[in-house]
């Protein structure tokens with residue numbers, strides 16, 4: 337049961353990542369990846385170890401241990417806060433002018449949160 341729920345979590349986080357990543361793509365971001373910071377890499381490292389038994393290995397980047405040449409190297413379910421982050425949600429609590437996107441976003445967060453409470457005993461993403 338727990339393994340099934342973990343597999344479901346991995347799929348849901350992949351879906352959440354696929355939902356949020358395009359928000360940063362192309363020329364949408366004025367300062368690409370400026371939202372990444374060492375403290376978020378540290379949080380991902382702690383979360384991955386504590387809840388998934390995964391030790392994340394640092395790469396070559398001088399300040400962001402898990403940044404690779406083509407973006408973050410960490411699987412979406414191991415870095416919940418990063419996967420869920422978009423500037424619009426961070427600043428406005430929604431994607432302005434796109435109710436469908438916002439509904440899907442919060443739907444995924446809610447389903448992920450419910451499963452994480454069962455499997456991990458806590459939610460990986462703080463409510464926006």
Ligand code: SF4
Pocket residue numbers: 359360364365366367368369370371372421422423
């Ligand atoms: S979340 Fe914001 S700052 Fe980070 S990459 Fe996306 S648009 Fe850029």
Ligand code: SF4
Pocket residue numbers: 371372373374376377380400401402403408409410415418
């Ligand atoms: S997205 Fe990856 S590189 Fe950026 S802060 Fe999160 S863990 Fe670090």
